[in-house]
Amino acid sequence: MPFVDICCGDDYASIYYNTNTMCGNVSGFDPAKPSIILLHPFLLDSSWLDYQFDDIRLYQNYNMIAFDMRTGGRSQCKGSGVHDSWVDAADLAFCHQILHLPPCHILAFESLSVNCALRFAALFPEMCLSLTLCNIPSPTESKCIKTAYHDMMDKWCFAEDLEAFEDAAVEAIKILLGVCFHSECCNDTLDQLICYWAIKLPPSQRHRMVETVNVLLNRTPLNEATLRSITHPVLIIHVWNF
Numbered sequence: 001m002p003f004v005d006i007c008c009g010d011d012y013a014s015i016y017y018n019t020n021t022m023c024g025n026v027s028g029f030d031p032a033k034p035s036i037i038l039l040h041p042f043l044l045d046s047s048w049l050d051y052q053f054d055d056i057r058l059y060q061n062y063n064m065i066a067f068d069m070r071t072g073g074r075s076q077c078k079g080s081g082v083h084d085s086w087v088d089a090a091d092l093a094f095c096h097q098i099l100h101l102p103p104c105h106i107l108a109f110e111s112l113s114v115n116c117a118l119r120f121a122a123l124f125p126e127m128c129l130s131l132t133l134c135n136i137p138s139p140t141e142s143k144c145i146k147t148a149y150h151d152m153m154d155k156w157c158f159a160e161d162l163e164a165f166e167d168a169a170v171e172a173i174k175i176l177l178g179v180c181f182h183s184e185c186c187n188d189t190l191d192q193l194i195c196y197w198a199i200k201l202p203p204s205q206r207h208r209m210v211e212t213v214n215v216l217l218n219r220t221p222l223n224e225a226t227l228r229s230i231t232h233p234v235l236i237i238h239v240w241n242f
Contacts, residue, residue: 002016002017002018002019002024002025002026003015003016003017003074003075004017004094004095004098004099006091006094006095006098010078011078011080012077012078013070013075013076013077013078013091014075014076014077015067015068015069015070015075015091015094015095016046016067016068016073016074016075017046017065017066017067017068017095017099018046018065018066019063019064019065019066020053020058020059020062020063020064020065021063026063026065026099026100026101029063030063031102033061033062033063034061034062034063034102034104034105034129035062035063035064035065035101035102035103035104035105036058036062036063036064036065036104036105036106036107037065037066037067037092037096037101037104037105037106037107038052038064038065038066038067038107038108038109039066039067039069039092039106039107039108039109039112039113039116039117040066040068040069040072040073040109040113041109041110041111041113042110042111042112042113042176042212042216043072043172043176043197043201043209043212044072044073044196045068045069045072045073045074045075045200046066046067046068046073047073048196049066049109052064052107053066062105065099065101065104067091067092067095069088069091069112069113069116069212070083070087070088070091071083071208071211071212071215072208072212073200079207079211080211083211083214083215084215084218084219085112085115085116085119085215085219086119086123088112088115088116088119088215089116089117089119089120089122089123089124090123092116092120093120093123093124093127096124096127097127101127103126103127103128103129104127104128104129105128105129105130105131105132106120106121106128106130106131106132107132107134108131108132108133108134109134109135110134110135110137110176111135111137111216112212112215112216114133114134114135114136114137115137115219117131117133118131118133118222118227118230119222121230121232122222122226122227122229122230125229125230125231125232128232129232129233130232130233130234130235131230131232131233131234131235132234132235132237133234133235133236133237134237134238134239135237135238135239136236136238137216139221139222140219140220140221141216141217145175146217148171148175149175149213149216149217150217151171152168152171152172152175153209153210153213155167155168155171156168156169156172156201156203156206156209157203157206157209157210158203158206159203162198165197165198165202165203166194169193169194169197169198170190170194172197173190173193
């Protein structure tokens with residue numbers, strides 16, 4: 001499977017990626033097409049980007065590549081107390097450089113991915129062509145949101161049985177999506193999310209869960225100078241959930 005191994009000092013990460021080519025790697029990219037980097041939503045991975053990879057407007061006209069962040073999906077890393085969104089941006093730059101990608105458009109979904117994309121564009125402007133940011137987060141979280149995340153994380157990481165874990169997962173869905181699941185379609189999505197988390201982020205993998213949530217909650221706002229340095233075209237898409 002395609003991975004990019006990053007080693008810097010005592011830090012190590014093996015970043016998984018997938019593409020829209022037949023073999024799932026960058027060797028099949030068409031040099032005549034522009035390229036898009038896709039960044040997955042919070043607590044999920046690149047396998048949840050099937051709708052984008054199956055969109056004929058994208059896969060026929062672009063080279064597409066999606067990365068699992070270092071604490072998500074199939075990626076693996078050494079635990080680090082200094083992991084933040086700047087580190088995520090550096091990971092993306094290392095992957096970009098090692099895979100010899102051309103300057104890319106960035107399509108980022110929600111909190112961690114949006115924060116990574118903004119920092120990537122600020123630090124490595126020559127690697128980025130444009131930003132499409134879906135459901136951008138606030139610069140920092142309010143106290144009540146932080147409390148809700150901490151309560152959810154505590155229940156998730158120390159669930160004593162499957163029922164307790166499912167209750168924590170439902171709380172996470174309410175925080176992330178802000179919706180009530182009434183329709184059959186939404187119930188199917190709820191079941192898929194809980195099954196995914198039970199396999200990928202069970203209590204035995206609490207170190208990955210804790211590190212991921214810490215990156216989100218401990219972020220600091222970008223200063224005005226950094227924001228002004230991002231001169232790429234930016235499209236902001238915000239979807240309201242009711």
